[in-house]
Amino acid sequence: MQILKARKSANDYLVSPLRFVRFLVTTSCRAVVLPRFGGPEVLEVRPNVEVPDLKPNEVLVRTRAVSINPLDTRMRSGYGRSIFEPLLPLILGRDISGEVAAVGASVRSLTVGQEVFGALHPTAVRGTYADYAVLSEDELTPKPVSVTHADASAIPFAALTAWRALKCAARMSEG
Template sequence: MRFRSLCSVRNPSIGRRSQVRDLGCFSNLGFRSIFTNCRAVVLPRFGGPDVLEIRSNVEIPNLKPNQVLVRARAVSVNPLDTRIRSGYGRSIFEPLLPVILGRDISGEVAAVGHSVTSLCVGHEVFGALHPTAVRGTYTDYAILDKDELTLKPPSVTHVDASAIPFAALTAWRALRSTARICEGDRVLVIGGGGAVGFSAIQLAVAVGCHVVTTCAGQSIEQALAAGAEQAVDYTIEDVEIVTKGQFDTVLDTIGTEDTERAGINLTRKGGHYMTLQGEAASLADKYGLALGLPMSTALLLKKQLQYRYSHGIDYSWTYMRTDAEGLDEIRRLLEAGKLKVPVEKTFPITQVREAHEAKDKRLIHGKVVLEVD
């Protein structure tokens, strides 16, 4: 395996790059070359929380030139993790079983591929894998591309950092990459009580948007404290009635027929409606990749044309995508105290089954994080 234990840095006194030994790098010299296996939570088949297995001798693959080996300290439990465990995305993941779940991570760099110059062994980092990764982060040592990681602010704990990137990158792609929100825009976030929705509120507020959100009653104060100008309790109020005017951008994190109808009606002409509940994976699971993906493409095109002609709006399905620019903005907002996803409960990674069961049974509504000792 090839990895760098020397950090490449710029020496301002001579104006060129020089190779210098970093203390963190020196202390780990040779570590990765003799450590080739680790503990990981493995999904051998689809099912309930009981199918998850903790294996102590899972191979650590060789690093590619642009990859980073991260010693995990905390990994969060995302809805995508529990859905994949239950069989969502089986058309992609079933031929690859067993897989390791997990997308978010916060930890320390243990080794880097020879092309990585932005990170060094010993750096504290956080980040997230893309949704279809098969070697996830529920493990002592995870592998991510350099663009999937950024430096963790020293003021933020590993637990808090691990709760943010996947959800915030999902929101960032929708609002900043797709809708390209600007200062003064009116933004509606449907489902502001979840991690993606709550991240979206904060990202839009940071840009200078006027934000309205829907959420359950227990999340109202949290949404308002994050900067939303109005928080509608969807259990007792009709968002179409209580909100005034239409919105430049609507992000629907719920994706039911009712929320889509309301969101479409509340999007102004020329605006963007985006839903997280695209049907590509579900149709591929039902009909197979060969039929399901073309069907989903046709369905999306049909809806885009329908709403463009009926309402004059852009309609899209939005998904998380790793993005170095987005992750860098998320880091800056986190460091400035303008972005946070509250963690309701932590579990040791050895209790991963209990954590998944608690989420399945809705015993814990907020964010859950697995701590890795």
């Protein structure tokens, strides 16, 4: 992991240095990369994957825990090949728990150092199996202190699947 590359642009410094510490953010990190579809043996740990610059609504999360769910193993095996094959190599992973390392200029609900958890959209090309992941502000929520990072990383997709089953398939409603 390479750290502390200074970035000099209009978005690097906001009014409060406690809110946005862009100039101390990593530019590359370790990641588990999927260079081609197949079994677990095709996954590669790469030591210097570039961390993209943040868009105004994005948050850089320092990963503390991720979960492996069936979507990840299906994608690794070729699910969504027509969409993802032209985009290889990919970083798999949807669920994450960690701490905010940097925020985009328009992010208002999260701050640097705050513990968060969340999930990426299923079609995201750059997933969470990395030391740092980029998610939109809307894909994250503050992590309760009483919940471990490991437990928090297992919640998002599993909870959404359960909610969808109850709401959509079983047509459950209030009352």
